[in-house]
Amino acid sequence: DQQVKQNSPSLSVQEGRISILNCDYTNSMFDYFLWYKKYPAEGPTFLISISSIKDKNEDGRFTVFLNKSAKHLSLHIVPSQPGDSAVYFCAANKGFGNEKLTFGTGTRLTIIP
Amino acid sequence: DGGITQSPKYLFRKEGQNVTLSCEQNLNHDAMYWYRQDPGQGLRLIYYSQIVNDFQKGDIAEGYSVSREKKESFPLTVTSAQKNPTAFYLCASSIRLEAQHFGDGTRLSIL
DSSP: OOSEEOOOSEEEEETTSOEEEEEEEOOTTOOEEEEEEEOTTSOOEEEEEEETTOSEEEETTEEEEEETTTTEEEEEESSOOGGGOEEEEEEEESSSSOSOOEEOOOEEEEEEO | OOOEEEEOSEEEEOTTOOEEEEEEEOSOOSEEEEEEEOTTOOEEEEEEEEETTEEEEOTTOTTEEEOOSBTTBOOEEEOTTOSOOOEEEEEEEEOTTSOOEEOOOEEEEEO
């Protein structure tokens, strides 16, 4: 049972445009959500997070939006840069902080120069 | 410079052998985790430990064992009972109220 779903395995975006990565979840107990970025043969790197008491969190070029009623979150990257090409994972857990993250299957983002 | 070190980066195992993957952190984090990644799949939790001398099974613990004798170290043993051990293994650590930090992984292959 996939509790965190990333339905788009891949996405291509022109450099300078907006990249939007989507994530859906089914477990209503999740209340803390994270996005990680992963390059090949490396570990994931934490990007940005959001708790369920917010609907938006922004950090530089990265913004995460949370729609609790739809059980949907999205990551916006503006403007997209070639270094953003990577696999992006969303993850969720039932408590603010750590332990037992449930990951989605990832979306491979390719930025076209 | 603080971080998480996983060794080796590549590991080969013969059928029927146990193999141990190393994970060391100098971040002074209390919690440590082991995940497995297969092609086209997300990370799945194998084991996690919130304090020294204590650990819990994750979602796919069968065929694996761990120990947490020191705060800095959380080795994972892939036993011969693990039927499909070929995968990319990732170790992570965290402190409360912060996101997990990951090592660069160990790729295990069966000869």
